[in-house]
Amino acid sequence: MSSEIPVYDSNIKLIPIFSQLTGVWEKRGLLKLLVARDLTVRYKRSVIGIWWSLLNPLFTTAVMFWVFNTVFKTRMPDGTAFMPYLLSGVLLMTFFNQGLNTAAEAVAQGAGVLTKVYVRPEVFAISAALSSAVNFTIGLLPLTLVLLISGKYPGLLSPLVLVLMASMVMLTTGLGLVFSIAYITFDDFRSLIQILLLALQYMTPVFYPITALGPHTRMVIELNPLTSFIAVFRHVFGSNYPATGLNWLMMLTSSILVFVLGLWFFIKKWPKAVAKI
Amino acid sequence: MVFYKEMAESGRENMSREPVLEVTNVHLAYRRSRHRITSLKQTAIDTIRRRIAFEQFYALNGVSMKIDAGETVAVVGRNGAGKSTLMKVVARILPPTTGRVIVRGAVAPMIELGAGFNPELTGAENILLYGTLLGRTPKAMKARIEAIADWAGLNEFMDVPLRTYSSGMIGRLAFSIATDTTPDLLLIDEVLSTGDQDFQEKSSIRMKTLLNSGAAVLLVTHNLAVVTELATRAIYLDRGVPKAMGAPGEVIEQYLSEMHQ
Numbered sequence: 001m002s003s004e005i006p007v008y009d010s011n012i013k014l015i016p017i018f019s020q021l022t023g024v025w026e027k028r029g030l031l032k033l034l035v036a037r038d039l040t041v042r043y044k045r046s047v048i049g050i051w052w053s054l055l056n057p058l059f060t061t062a063v064m065f066w067v068f069n070t071v072f073k074t075r076m077p078d079g080t081a082f083m084p085y086l087l088s089g090v091l092l093m094t095f096f097n098q099g100l101n102t103a104a105e106a107v108a109q110g111a112g113v114l115t116k117v118y119v120r121p122e123v124f125a126i127s128a129a130l131s132s133a134v135n136f137t138i139g140l141l142p143l144t145l146v147l148l149i150s151g152k153y154p155g156l157l158s159p160l161v162l163v164l165m166a167s168m169v170m171l172t173t174g175l176g177l178v179f180s181i182a183y184i185t186f187d188d189f190r191s192l193i194q195i196l197l198l199a200l201q202y203m204t205p206v207f208y209p210i211t212a213l214g215p216h217t218r219m220v221i222e223l224n225p226l227t228s229f230i231a232v233f234r235h236v237f238g239s240n241y242p243a244t245g246l247n248w249l250m251m252l253t254s255s256i257l258v259f260v261l262g263l264w265f266f267i268k269k270w271p272k273a274v275a276k277i
Numbered sequence: 278m279v280f281y282k283e284m285a286e287s288g289r290e291n292m293s294r295e296p297v298l299e300v301t302n303v304h305l306a307y308r309r310s311r312h313r314i315t316s317l318k319q320t321a322i323d324t325i326r327r328r329i330a331f332e333q334f335y336a337l338n339g340v341s342m343k344i345d346a347g348e349t350v351a352v353v354g355r356n357g358a359g360k361s362t363l364m365k366v367v368a369r370i371l372p373p374t375t376g377r378v379i380v381r382g383a384v385a386p387m388i389e390l391g392a393g394f395n396p397e398l399t400g401a402e403n404i405l406l407y408g409t410l411l412g413r414t415p416k417a418m419k420a421r422i423e424a425i426a427d428w429a430g431l432n433e434f435m436d437v438p439l440r441t442y443s444s445g446m447i448g449r450l451a452f453s454i455a456t457d458t459t460p461d462l463l464l465i466d467e468v469l470s471t472g473d474q475d476f477q478e479k480s481s482i483r484m485k486t487l488l489n490s491g492a493a494v495l496l497v498t499h500n501l502a503v504v505t506e507l508a509t510r511a512i513y514l515d516r517g518v519p520k521a522m523g524a525p526g527e528v529i530e531q532y533l534s535e536m537h538q
Contacts, residue, residue: 005461008369010378029415033406041397113393117386117410118369186317271372275307 021263027123034127039134053138057094061087061146068207077211080241081150084143088234089206091139095168096226097197099132103176108183108277115277121270122263125176129169136165140237147238157236164232167255171225174255174262181266184273204230225254295381296343297462297493298367303376305337305362305517336362337373338517346461349494351508351525353501353532359517360497364388364466367495382461384412385492387468391451396440400431400450403439407454421457428483429453430476445472449480456483463487463494501529 024031043049064086068074076082103125107114114121140161144154182189204226210218221227228243228250235243337359344350352360365371366378368386393410394403401422408418408425426432429449431442439447448471455468471480488494488507498504504511504525511528513521521531 005382007382008378008380008384010366010369010373010376030409033409033415037395037398037402037406040402041395113410115365115370116389116392118384118412119410186315186320188316188318192317272308275305275371 023120024122024126027120030119031123031127031130034124035130035134038127038131042131042135050138053135054142057087057090057139058142058146060090064090064207074208075212076209080209081152084147084150084152084238085209085234085241086207087143087146088237089204089230091136091143092168092230092233093201093204093206093226094139095132095136096172096229097201098135099129099168099172100176100179100197102128102132103172104179104183107177107180114274121180121274122173122177122266125173125180126169129173129176132172133165133169136168143237152238154237158238160236161233164229164236164251167251168229170259171229171255174258174260177262177266181269181273184276200224200226203227206230225250228254296345297381298342298344298495299377299379300340300342300363300367301377301379303337303340303363303366303373303378304335305359305366305371306333306374307336308333335517337366340376340512340514340517340519342512342519342522344462344493344495346493347491348510349488349496349508351496351498351504351511352514353498353504353511353529354514355536357516358514360514361388361466362517363514364464364495364497367462368464380462383458384462384464385455385458385460386411386464387455388464388466390455390468390471391447394439394447394451397438399438400426400435400442403450404454407451408457411455411458413458425450425453425457428457445476448472449476452480456480456487459490460492463492465494466497467499501533504529 043053061083065083068086069082074082076085106124106128107121113119114124140154147153179189179193182193203221203224205221210221210227210231213221228247231241231243231247232251234241235247340359340363342350352363354360362371364386365388366373367380368384368388369378369380391407393407395406398406404422404425405415405418408421409415422435423432426435429446429452431446431450431453434442434446439450442450452468452471465484471477485507496504496508508525510523511521511525512519513528513532515535520535521528
């Protein structure tokens with residue numbers, strides 16, 4: 001037992017983000033258990049679990065490869081293999097969608113516990129985003145395979161994928177926290193946002209090369225932070241495609257900004273929202 | 278005037294002799310939508326038409342109390358009087374709209390036991406996760422898995438997923454985890470015993486041990502006989518307003534006379 005008596009004083013209301021983060025750090029034991037729970041349920045207790053995670057991106061990519069290579073005849077710049085290009089895009093978008101959805105739902109549905117015991121809800125959002133990061137890591141295996149088949153390999157820069165993953169965890173956690181409040185407040189937000197997310201998906205160069213776009217369209221697409229995420233990913237893992245310093249800057253600042261602002265918004269709105277779950 | 282009990286007997290660390298729980302003039306406002314559901318479309322329409330889509334009501338309206346170590350305070354009142362809301366405010370789940378709550382020490386919430394159980398995880402994994410959700414450390418929980426399983430009589434079932442358990446087994450496991458603690462403040466919402474005849478007796482004994490362990494206790498129950506038996510004080514809540522506070526007998530009397538009006 002610790003010698004310090006924990007004191008809860010409801011008057012200390014506007015918790016600064018910094019102490020909020022140290023609060024989450026103190027809960028890292030719980031964080032670990034929650035991630036372990038997600039992974040156990042997904043992989044250990046499910047027959048197709050891990051196979052599904054390996055095969056699902058491959059199937060999706062195969063279908064998209066057929067559509068865009070055979071039907072639409074997408075032209076890639078010289079020296080870029082289309083298959084790894086496609087698969088890396090699919091993996092990253094899955095990471096984003098899954099992280100965002102699970103983080104938002106984990107909080108919006110109260111994870112079944114938020115109305116029964118006191119747990120900082122941010123911990124649930126972060127654990128959901130971290131679980132998606134682990135799923136993403138598993139997806140790197142089929143990507144490596146596809147790279148090798150295409151005569152390429154992950155390369156020396158590949159450890160930098162960790163920076164990308166940390167950024168994506170921050171982005172999806174921050175956005176997921178904002179979405180969770182919207183889910184709780186407005187019953188129709190879920191269906192409305194699906195349309196916007198679909199638009200965002202098409203505004204990310206998953207299956208088309210950004211060089212094929214006209215200057216105006218290209219500028220709009222470049223403003224989408226996910227474009228930078230994808231560029232960085234393709235650059236460091238497989239040296240498939242060049243990423244600029246601007247891409248790195250965009251990825252890092254957007255994720256930190258979304259994380260901090262999302263957390264700030266969430267801390268402000270949560271007291272009213274929790275009464276509605 | 279508040280009297281402080283001698284705490285030397287309980288051997289607790291809270292030697293400051295301040296009350297374990299202090300609730301000062303707490304209000305909790307809910308915004309209830311006029312429409313059955315709140316949609317973004319409806320809200321946009323209402324904003325344009327300048328119609329107010331919400332009405333406010335108070336689930337708690339000026340509640341104050343103090344509980345010292347060793348005291349058991351029971352909350353009585355009709356359904357929807359705010360008893361469970363008060364529990365959740367004290368448990369830190371709902372922040373008060375105005376007013377103040379101070380809790381000194383570790384809290385053991387016993388509100389809807391078993392929330393947070395995962396059917397796909399094993400018994401042992403669930404003990405670890407649920408105990409940690411209740412505010413204990415994973416390390417402390419790991420050391421207690423065997424004792425908790427033992428007490429629930431579920432030793433042989435620790436390595437199988439919870440979905441294979443009967444609802445009685447799940448209830449026993451939840452109760453065993455929740456009561457495996459020495460809190461400074463114990464919050465009990467209608468959980469005084471659980472399970473079949475045998476286990477009910479066993480769990481009711483454990484509950485009484487916990488109640489007499491020197492912790493401050495806040496208790497919500499509809500069973501008035503239990504209030505008279507266990508509580509040192511009682512509060513009568515009516516639509517969020519504390520109508521009476523004091524000796525359990527008198528408070529129950531007032532509650533019953535108003536209820537039959």
